[in-house]
Amino acid sequence: MKQTRNWSVLLGAAFLMATSAVGPGFLTQTTVFTQTMAASFGFVIGISIILDIGVQLNVWRVIAVSEKRAQDIANAVLPGLGLFIAVLIVLGGLAFNIGNVGGAGLGFNVLLGVSAETGAIMAAAIAIAVFLVKEAGKVMDRFAQVMGFLMILLIVYVAITSEPPVAEAVQKAFLPDQIDIIAIVTLVGGTVGGYITFAGGHRLLDAGIKGQAALPEVNTSAVSGITVASIIRIFLFLAALGIVSQGYELDAANPPAAVFQLAAGNLGYKLFGVVMLSAAVTSIIGSAYTSVSFIKSFNKHVAKYENRVIIVFIAISTAIFVTIGRPVYLLILAGALNGLILPITLGTILIAAYKKQLVGSYKHPVWLTLFGGLVVLVMAWLGGYTLLQQLPQLFK
Template sequence: MATSAVGPGFLTQTTVFTQQLAASFGFVILISILLDIGAQMNIWRIITVSERRAQDIANLVFPGLGFLLAGLIILGGLAFNIGNIAGAGLGMNVLFGISPEIGALISAIVAIVIFLVREAMKAMDRFTQILGILMIGLTMYVLFTAKPPIGEAAVKTFVPDSIDMLAIVTLVGGTVGGYITFAGGHRLLDAGIKGKEAIKDVTKSSITAIGVASFMRIVLFLAALGVVAKGLTLDPSNPPASVFQLAAGDMGYKLFGIVMWAAAITSVIGAAYTSVSFIRTFHPKLETFHRWIIIGFIIISTGVFVSIGKPVKILILVGALNGLILPIALGVMLVAAYKRKIVGDYKHPIWMTIFGVLVVASMSYMGIYTLVNQLPKLFT
């Protein structure tokens, strides 16, 4: 889940909003972390206790709702995956000088091979863990070279100069929106971690996953803040690359290539796996051939990128739209938590329900506000 969240959109969104909000972006990160935890703890726990995937839970809450949820998740996952493939191509371009299109094709082949090996799920887990550690380590190096004003960031995290709802919705959408939170929940089921006896481990795992993604967000924010605070201008065509290059020179630019490719390829794998997991239970044939459907998902994403490309604004838009999916998905899970035919004799904690309802209400309000008032500004 954590490496699915940390993709090209994650890198781009964090850098763009740091440039716009400076140290006050720390407040946005803090609020988004609280919302992320409230959403993910509820969703993972209900999936685990019910021992069902989200689409099946939704269909039991209201017939046909699971198909709607699956459609929203798959469309959002496909849109994100086009950006993920593009990011992988860009990373290869920085590292080896090949065109982003060729780099995307090579990266797609790497992802496909992972799903073709006999122990595909174990290979996927190990591959994403190693690259996740690598991403954090390299970004921390850039953070230390950037020398950000940490004191100012700490103060503005609690007393911001301004509050940007678009930034909050986009960050939550890019961390637990759309397919991303289900990347962990559904993977737990496939790994056999389910039932009431797994609640303690699942709760710990859900918070740890948010912690890993949030730590990467904070490190990148501080690195970008160090660059912005010096009055340096980021390249609007590739803001995160500018952070690495301006902070650590040509070596920093190469490090960016590694971080971008690692972030992108792990997100390609997570998006493809999770999106397809939303249709596997609809028909036995889909379950039988799900691995080939995943490969087809990756091929389609790659084909669209090679044909069209990826503007920075689209990555921000997709994150915001995924944030709009979250209230629907979480709302369905909270209703399911109180249906015996779904969770049996399990009793969902009242405090978690209240936490979840607050997340649904706040994300619904901010999402609608953003959709009506601010998203159009991205394209003017």
């Protein structure tokens, strides 16, 4: 019975991480890069998957063996660092959640014809309902799994109907015509950046899966999460490639919707609504849950009333979207912050992996440290560059 429960939790954590990553930005990002890079984008996806696995294994393993959340690990490395990281995560999570709510509103708009604002409120109500249940963790796990499988099935269907040049895609995945470093970093940041890095690791900790003995399970869950997100990314890439290779131009206002509609007509457009809604609602849940998990160490009332705080987080995100709309510059700044959060948090995790007071007798694999160090350096440079480029626009 325990084994069955563990598998449910492991899959739940994996899908929570994956569906947190697969939001409105993920869908748009993938189709836009496919349009600009065509089959060569497969190479970018391949490299980013390898880097993603390196990031997640580093983070999830150290959280498990230290039996502490990321902010508590950071405070043990350097007093005050945990609070600083928590503030970054919560602000970034709130900003991105506004985009997630907007994406959910668009999904309902496509499916039911209601306004994006009304759709956003309906989506927020679904997300809030998850946390009104006493066993919210189990409901969240199952909801993420069902929505994740649904997205995979629908995207695979659209990929088949778009008739992509699979042989060319496989060839260019290993011998690309062009390599876009910015695209690689964007995909890494979008899949394992910000709060997403810790969604699954914190979920496993809350479920009691921790300690060195649990590392095989932790590894399985981490790799499963990246695998799910990668499957969705690959088939969405193939769907978009099939359309682009036929000479169609994607609608700049909504590239992923154009892919679905051009591949499968009006049915495809409705399927896009389902995928967008599923991606957005699961991202709302993942963002709210993980963001609040970063502040409950600092206040016992937050820990005691965690579900209520999560509901307030979702309500605030929705209220900002409905009253103000999607604050473009806030999202741009949040995107740059996301690029900076990853090297700060991953760098902290790598230092913690070698502190005996945190990990005891645990020996962190050298290859994981090297992988993590590479990601820290690249993301720090490009995240800083992006932030410097975008900050002046905020004061125009």
